[in-house]
Amino acid sequence: MTDAKVVHLNKVAPEHSPNSPVGRLPVALINLRDRAAQQLKQALQALFDNADDTLFEMADRATSNAEQSGFFEAMRDLRLKRKNIERGFLQKIFESFSTLNQYEIGRVPQLGTLSFDSLALIQNDELEERVALDSMVAKVMSRDGVAVSHLTTRLNALVSKKLDDKSNPLGPMSLCGLFLEACGGLGVEIRVKLIILKLFEKYVLSDLDQLYGEANQALVAAGVLPELKSAPAPRRPGAQHAGGRAGQGGAAVLAGVAGYADEGMQEVFGALQALLSEVRGAGMPRRELPADAVPISSNDLMRLLSHLQQRLPTQAAADFDLHHQLEQLLGRASAKSGRARVVGEVDEDVINLVSMLFEFILDDRSLPDSLKALIGRLQIPMLKVAVLDKTFFGRGSHPARRLLNEIASAALGWGEQDDTQRDSLYQKIEQVVQRLLNDFVDDPGIFSELLADFLAFTGAERRRSELLEQRTRDAEEGRARAELARRQVEQALNERLLGKTLPEVVVRLLQEAWSKVLMLTCLKHGTDSAEWQAALATMDDLVWSVEPHEDPEARLRLLELVPGLLKALREGMASAAFDPFSTSEFFSRLEALHVQAFQRFKRQLSEAEQPEAAVEIVAEAAGAAPEAPLLELPPVEEVAVAVELPAMIAVVEEIVLLAPGESRLAEPEVCLADDDEALLQVDNLRVGSWVEFQEDEEHKLRCKLAALIKPTGKYVFVNRTGMKVLEKTRMGLAVEFRHGAIRLLDDALLFDRALESVIGNLRRLKGA
Structure with missing residues (x-):
């Protein structure tokens, strides 16, 4: 059978590229991709770590203010977009691997050699860019051409998409093109772009020999064309005509590999036949045929x-x-x-x-x-x-x-x-x-047609589930950040209030209202920010202002403190959208507390030092209208009777802040040793792993690990639509593993697993 009747996926579902639901990759190729991505990520980080210094030197040598400003603007743009470029480049690497099992060869960034006929159609900037890219690619190929060719050959033995050195996802041409695409959002002029490309050559392309060496070794270790060593292409009996047809250069390599691959596919069936013949009569019944059959x-x-x-x-x-x-x-x-x-x-x-x-x-x-x-x-x-x-x-x-x-x-x-x-x-x-x-x-062409149709269907479902899954992750990460902020606020409140006896209104204000201000500040600015320190200082000032003080100097400090304190409290509660009615009630009662504080100081004052000014300050800071009469303090002997003493409360239990609908009942959790096998099983779980929970004797729940939320240590599981169905702690999962209530689902390719099992069984029967 040939591939002539294959229905090209881009004709059936044009939306497949670049996010097409494609065939799963062999394990060896996934490992290769992940290791290569890690090395490229580190190289890219080195590029950006050195980009600032390089651009700063260029700015220092600039001959005009405009030129210098251009370099500084480029530095700023690069800093802002660095993460997006790094993420975009690696994402494109993964996408280029994910399409390797498509039938239609996708378009690779066209960075081919220039022709004189086309030069007139290219703008000067684009021409400079292409010349630079051609030069970079040529250097890599002159140095690592054999290693690139061997890697391309081995990839062709693993995937359905036919590759050459230009379309090899780890080839220098693909990497340069993908990096250029990732940098598409940079608003820099051509000379800056050429500097960035030069840095890419220095920090990324210069180390590709190591990447290609390790990639080829990894595939050889996985049994992929170990015979391919110094020769440009494997020479096998019956495959030489393919090389002859190809004509020249790399095409001959690819043609030779195509013949070798087809022969290898036939050899698989031959090897299976040999195993079957060896086990007949032992583990399998021998065919007994009539003489005239x-x-x-x-x-x-x-x-x-x-x-x-x-x-x-x-x-x-x-x-x-x-x-x-x-x-x-x-x-x-x-x-x-x-x-x-x-x-x-x-x-x-x-x-x-x-x-x-x-x-x-x-x-x-x-x-x-x-x-x-x-x-x-x-x-x-x-x-x-x-x-x-x-x-x-x-x-x-x-x-x-x-x-x-x-x-x-x-x-x-x-x-x-x-x-x-x-x-x-x-x-x-x-x-x-x-x-x-x-x-x-x-x-058999019907299989290609149905495959394309099924991939289009599952691709649409996958995109929907991935969107919901991402929303689930974002929501869980948001919850985790809020939970972490809540713990920070709890700690700040308990450090200042635990063990103290304070007016009940102040404790309520801090616990019900100011805790929200602190939480919002923590989420927006973090605990290392000036805003967080200011919010804590306001809380400290409030607590000090309602505590009893006998020192005459405390009166002066209180006079200076109250206006700013009340202003900070009012602004903070307004920013947290706290209920205005409750805010007004808090401030009325707080005003009374501060008036009483000044009343206590009156006994120590002479007749010339009447505290009317202090009362005026308190009233104005609390929001009294200018025309309202100032509070008049009663004589000292009437204070105890006229002013109602505030309700006091001793803070003896730790303050616990709960999210809406949350009840923090500590679940009894078994503690296992760090090297317990069940904990090791949990630690080996990867995001994307499918598991099955045995909920009870009749019901099982299949779900995928969508996220591990590090701040809270929660493992979040979703169903196939991307909706959250379960969350567990590390220890909780370990207990499930220990009880046998959870098992990993094997997500390797079904046919490949079945074939491995059949071969293993036949070999065991042969050895029996």
Whole structure:
């Protein structure tokens, strides 16, 4: 079979690029991508760490004020946009890897060599930029060309997208293009851009030899073309004609690899056949054929399978015995012809292999049971594909394999309690299965069509779930920040109030109103800010102003303090949108407290030092109208009777601030040793891991770890739509692991896992 009937994804779903729902990458490639991204991230950080110094030196050498201002403006722009550029560049690296298992080769940044015919169409700035990029790429290729070519060759053996050195996601041309795209938002002139490109060459491109060396070693360790060493392309018998057709240079390398890859795919089936032949009679029954048995052709087998395929929808897939059904059909054919008809040896091997694959699939605990029944009905269509094309077993990009993998991947988060009649995913999988059972005869092109359609569907679902998941993460991070701020405010209040006896109105004001001001300040400015220190100072001043003081100097301080204190309190409570009615009540009672404080000082004053001025200050600061009469202080002997003593309260318990609807009841939590195996299991959880919680004997909950909120230590789990369904602490999760109430779901490619299992079982039978 060729790829001539592949339906290109960009024709079916043009919105796929660049966020297309693409095929999953092999583990070796994911590890390679992550390690490369880490090195590139560090190199990019070094670039930006040195960019300021470089631009400052250029500004220092500037010959005019305008030129100097341009460099300083560029420094400022680069500082502001640094994080976005770093994040954007790495995101583009990940996107370029994620599209490697698409059929259509995506467009790579066109940084090719210049032609004289095109020079007139290019603006001077763009021309300078392209010349600089060409020079940078040429330097890397002259130094690391062989390593880049080997890496491209190995990538081609792993993915469906055909790559050359220019489209290799880690090649110098791709990296330069992606960096230039990430810098697209910089509003700098060409000379500054050329300086930034020079820095990219110095800090990123100069270390690519190490990246390519490690990448090739990692793929060799994973068993990807270990024979590829010093030669530009592997020379294998039967593949030399491909190199001859290619003509020259890197094209010859790619053509040679294509021939080698096809041969390798056929070799996988050959190796499986060899294993099957070695275990027959040991772990597997040996074929006992009549002497006059006549093998049927593959075409006849396809017709028999099509007949069974039409009957399958009316039967439960798990109860369908393919071997038995085929034997019955062959028995009828033998009776009609008078000669024993049997399946040929090669086709029999295919049937055995596909049966073993589906035994694993229908046994797989990662697949929900109700979806297993649907996927099990794909056994005959997959068998027919394998009969038609033996590379089905060796080619990871085979549309039929990819369709099965994508269905299994989408089904990973599907819960048994989901309503199958109304659930869109279940209905879509059922539609795909039914279409194959109804329409697939002998044209494998239908798998490419259904794969593109299914990817478009899951891509739309994934985008929706990722959006909701991001909102969930943002909300949880916001909650964590608020929780952290609340703890900071609690600590500040308890440090100042715990153990003191103060007027009840002041304790209430601080706990109910000023705590909100502190919280808002902490969230907006942080605890290291001047605003936070000012809010704490206001609280300290308030507490001091209502405490008893006998020192005559305290009167002067109180006179100076009250106006500013009341102003700061009023402004703070207004900024926190505290209830105006409650604010007015607090200030009325606070005014009375301050008046009483001045009354206490009156005993120590001479007749010449009447405190009317002090009372006026208090009244005005509290918001009294200018025309209102000033408070008149009664004679000293009447104070005890005339002024009601304030209600006092002793703060003996720690103040606890709760969020709306929160009840902080400490959950009893088991403490495990740091090296406990259950805790190690929790620490090995990665964001994106799917798990299954056993809620009770009948119900299970499938969810994905969406975020680990570090300030609170909460693990937040979402369902497949991105909605939060659970949150756990590290210790709480460890207890679940210890009790066996939680297990990790294997999100590796289903077909690949099934094939590994089949090969492992055959090897064990061989050694038995």
